[in-house]
Amino acid sequence: MSQPLSLRRFTDYGLSEVERLLSSSSHSTGTALTALLTRDDLTEMISDVSDITPQDFENRWECGKFFHELIELKRAEIKRDPETDRGLWTWLAVAWFDYLKKPGAHNGAGWQVERWVLGLRWSRYYKHLLAGPWIVFRKYSDSPDFCKVLLLPEITKPGHDISEHFLCKYELVNSPGFVAVVSDLYMRADGEGYKKGMQGNGKGTIKRLRLYTGQLEMTYDLMSLTKERILNLLPSEFDRFR
Numbered sequence: 701m702s703q704p705l706s707l708r709r710f711t712d713y714g715l716s717e718v719e720r721l722l723s724s725s726s727h728s729t730g731t732a733l734t735a736l737l738t739r740d741d742l743t744e745m746i747s748d749v750s751d752i753t754p755q756d757f758e759n760r761w762e763c764g765k766f767f768h769e770l771i772e773l774k775r776a777e778i779k780r781d782p783e784t785d786r787g788l789w790t791w792l793a794v795a796w797f798d799y800l801k802k803p804g805a806h807n808g809a810g811w812q813v814e815r816w817v818l819g820l821r822w823s824r825y826y827k828h829l830l831a832g833p834w835i836v837f838r839k840y841s842d843s844p845d846f847c848k849v850l851l852l853p854e855i856t857k858p859g860h861d862i863s864e865h866f867l868c869k870y871e872l873v874n875s876p877g878f879v880a881v882v883s884d885l886y887m888r889a890d891g892e893g894y895k896k897g898m899q900g901n902g903k904g905t906i907k908r909l910r911l912y913t914g915q916l917e918m919t920y921d922l923m924s925l926t927k928e929r930i931l932n933l934l935p936s937e938f939d940r941f942r
Contacts, residue, residue: 704753705737705795707746707774709787714742715817718790722813730801733794743791747777754796761851764837765844767792767830789818789831800829800856815858822870826863829855836873845891846876849883852894861899862886865910871922872913880927881934882906885941895941903937 710718714736721732736742752770757763771782782788793800793816802811814824818831826832833851840847850867853860862882872878886898886906898906913922916933925933931942 704750706748706750707752707777707788708737708743708791709746709785710736710743710791710794711787714739715787715790717742718794719813719817722816730797734797737791737795744787746788747774752795754799756799757855759852760833760855761837761844761848763830763855764833764835764847764851767834768837768841771834771838783835784820786818786820789828790816793817793828793830796830802856811858823868826867826873827858829858832858832867836867839874840876840879846883847879848891849887849894850879852892861906862894865907869910869913871917872910875923875925877925877927877930878913878922881930882909884927884931885909885938898941904939904941908937909934 717736718733721729721736755766757766771778775782778785778788780788800811800815811829812827814827815829818828819825825835833855836847836850837844850862850873853862866872866882885904886894888895897904901907912934916922916925916930
C-alpha cells in the first residue's frame with residue numbers, strides 16, 4: 701500500500717472479519733484484508749494524521765525498534781495499553797500485509813491466524829509478526845543492542861530456532877541472564893549474525909539449551925539467575941560455543 705495511512709484499530713467485529721478472511725484460504729486474501737483497513741464499520745480512528753507508511757525491515761530487531769518508536773510517538777492518541785490492544789496490532793499487521801505475507805503465498809496470507817491476529821497468552825503473543833518483536837525490544841529498550849540476539853532472524857522466517865526454542869518461553873525472554881548467555885554463546889563477534897551450528901539437534905545448540913533449562917527450572921528461579929551463574933551450570937557440550 702503506497703499511500704500513507706491514518707492509524708486505526710480493528711473493533712471486535714473487525715477482528716472477527718479478519719479471522720474469517722484468514723481462515724478462508726482464498727488466493728485473494730490480501731486484497732480482501734487490506735480493503736478492511738479504512739472501513740468505519742470495522743475500525744476506529746486513533747489518529748487523523750496520515751503518517752503510517754508500511755515498509756520492509758531487515759530483521760525483527762529493526763521491526764521492534766520501528767514499532768517501539770511509533771508506539772511511543774502515538775501513545776497519547778492510542779490511550780489504551782498497547783501491549784493488550786489486539787485491534788491495534790492486528791490492524792498494523794494487515795497494513796503491513798505486503799511485507800509480512802509468507803514467501804511464495806502470492807496474495808494469500810500463508811501464516812497461521814496468530815501471526816496476524818494478536819493473542820494475549822504468551823504462547824500466541826510471541827508468534828505475532830509485529831507485536832512479538834516489539835514486546836522483546838520494549839523490554840530491553842534502555843539497552844536495545846542487548847536483545848539483538850533474539851531478533852536477528854528475518855520477520856518472514858518465524859520458524860527460526862531462536863523463536864521455537866527460546867522466545868516461546870516467557871521466563872527466558874524476561875531473564876537478562878539468559879539473554880546474555882544466548883548472546884555470548886550464539887552471537888557472532890560482529891554482532892550481525894549467529895555462529896554456525898547454533899540451530900538443529902546437535903550438542904550445545906539453542907534447542908539443547910532450551911531442553912537444559914527445563915532441568916534448571918526444577919531447582920532455580922530462571923528469571924533471577926545471572927549470566928555467570930548460568931554459564932557455570934551449563935554442561936561441557938556448550939563449550940564449543942564459548
